[in-house]
Amino acid sequence: MKLIQGIHKFRSEVYPKERQLYVMLSGGQSPETLIITCSDSRIDPTRITSSYPGELFLIRNAGNLVPPYGTAAGSGELATIEYAVSVLNVKNIVVCGHSDCGAVSAMLHPEKLKDLPSVSAWLAHMERTRRVIHDNYSHLGPEQLLEIAIQENILVQLEHVMMHPAVSSRMLRGDLKLYGWYFEIHSAKVYGYDVTEGQFGEIETTTGELPMTRHRWLDGMTNEEKKAQKANSAPPAPGH
Ligand code: ZN
Numbered sequence: 001m002k003l004i005q006g007i008h009k010f011r012s013e014v015y016p017k018e019r020q021l022y023v024m025l026s027g028g029q030s031p032e033t034l035i036i037t038c039s040d041s042r043i044d045p046t047r048i049t050s051s052y053p054g055e056l057f058l059i060r061n062a063g064n065l066v067p068p069y070g071t072a073a074g075s076g077e078l079a080t081i082e083y084a085v086s087v088l089n090v091k092n093i094v095v096c097g098h099s100d101c102g103a104v105s106a107m108l109h110p111e112k113l114k115d116l117p118s119v120s121a122w123l124a125h126m127e128r129t130r131r132v133i134h135d136n137y138s139h140l141g142p143e144q145l146l147e148i149a150i151q152e153n154i155l156v157q158l159e160h161v162m163m164h165p166a167v168s169s170r171m172l173r174g175d176l177k178l179y180g181w182y183f184e185i186h187s188a189k190v191y192g193y194d195v196t197e198g199q200f201g202e203i204e205t206t207t208g209e210l211p212m213t214r215h216r217w218l219d220g221m222t223n224e225e226k227k228a229q230k231a232n233s234a235p236p237a238p239g240h
Contacts, residue, residue, distance in 0.1 A: 021052060031057040034084040036077070036157065037096040038064045038103065042185050045096065057084045063103030063153065064095055065125040066160040072125075078164060085166045085176065093161055094208075096181040096190075097154040104150045108133070125160070129153040151200055154180045155193065158210060179208040 035045045036059045045056055059080050067075045084090045106112050107130055113120040133149045158180050162168055170176035180193035182200045191200035192208020
């Protein structure tokens with residue numbers, strides 16, 4: 001097994017340089033950020049954020065989903081969010097989706113799920129995403145549809161995160177921030193959801209920080225509606 005060689009390599013080459021870090025971490029953890037992302041092997045939250053052990057608290061599952069509060073007693077996701085917020089006092093929660101997500105693709109093509117009852121049941125937490133896509137974007141071609149669905153799903157799951165009382169209460173106090181990120185595999189770029197633009201932009205131009213309110217971030221509109229409103233309210237071109 002390849003991983004055993006990896007452990008030997010880590011022990012002989014990496015650990016000697018980072019020994020102090022591990023000794024320090026043995027006394028406890030105080031990560032600043034909880035990242036909720038997909039189980040997909042192509043995303044490495046630690047690597048893409050240049051982080052070290054002890055810095056990121058992680059939840060990973062198929063589709064970076066969070067069951068809405070009150071609907072899933074005993075949910076590992078809700079328990080982990082609660083612990084991160086109430087005990088570890090994380091300052092940030094990021095929901096990070098990614099291009100070519102198999103879970104979102106399966107939501108769009110439920111016929112692929114007929115022999116996967118557990119996956120099918122799990123994807124019920126994407127039902128609001130499915131509705132948004134079905135009602136607003138069904139005219140799009142398959143590639144664009146998948147990308148929009150992945151991005152809308154990030155926003156829907158952030159809304160689920162905010163439904164947790166521990167989260168909303170800390171957000172009102174102003175010491176917990178939420179972020180929506182989209183990781184594009186081929187370019188390894190990270191995009192953040194920009195509330196003013198109503199779309200994802202490269203992380204150089206937006207932090208992807210969300211305001212402390214629920215319901216489609218301030219105004220109850222989908223991305224598409226926001227773009228339409230922006231186009232209508234644009235000032236007339238010079239000379240007209
Ligand atoms: Zn995925």
